Amino acid sequence: MKQSDYLKYPLIWRKDDFFIKIYASIPNIATGILITTDKATFIADPGDGILRDLNKDVGAVTILKVSDIFISHGHHDHVGGVWSLLTYLSVMRKKSALNIFYPKGCKEIESIYHAFVKVYGKELSYQINLKPIDNSKSFKRNSVSIKPFKVNHRELSDDGKTSSLVPSLGFKFIYDSKSICYGGDTAYCESLAKNAKDSDLAIIEAGASGENATDLHMTIRQATEIGKTAKDYFLVHVPG
Ligand SMILES: [Zn+2]
Ligand SMILES: [Zn+2]
Secondary structure (H helix, E strand, C coil), rough: CCCCHHHHEEEEEEEEEEEEEEEEEECCCCCEEEEEEECCEEEEECCCCHHHHHHCHHHHHHHHHHCEEECCCCCCCHCHHHHHHHHHHHHCCCCCCEEEEECCCCCHHHHHHHHHHHHHHCCCCCCEEEEEEECCCCEEEEEEEEEEECCCCCCCCCCCCCCCEEEEEEEEEEEEEEEEECCCCCCCHHHHHHCCCCCCCCEEEEEEEEEEECCCCCCCHHHHHHCCCCCCEEEEECCC
């Protein structure tokens, strides 16, 4: 694969009625992922543009069915579309509750939520449940089993010299004995390697620029190594 091949979005994968569409996964710009089965409609990492993409692609009926949002971490390219999505769901009079799963300690998603409720709380048509996750316990939503796992993602401090750990998760979605492993943003880590292995689809970030591994992101070589242990894989989050 050429570098440019990694940048062709959307990426689509389907096995029976287990379906995933990655509208985008571009470092510092946006991510946006739709996951559906015949019984479930989920979004993972609603970055900027997710509402526009969903509206164009699947329309209001499907968007209103979204029951759960899974956030890998709070960087803006993964949460930049949350506000517009929450607003849209209220304007369109969503009635059923919406769960937002995110790594415990993720300040961004809590800030967005609190600011949102402050502005729109009185007229909100649906309930929003914040679900911070601090373990690797599996849980079920609409017949899909979700196994969160901690990954190792860091961010540079303001001086640009040191880095600190960002609360970050990957998620393994299992439905009808098929599995999709989404690692979010991470440096090489055992938990991702373990969860990606033998998955029907692994979605692995290769966000490092160049050949050198960092403690922020993986190189294409590292990501491919993990991806190959799954039955099928996408490399995402590749710098353009
Ligand atoms: Zn990112
Ligand atoms: Zn990140």
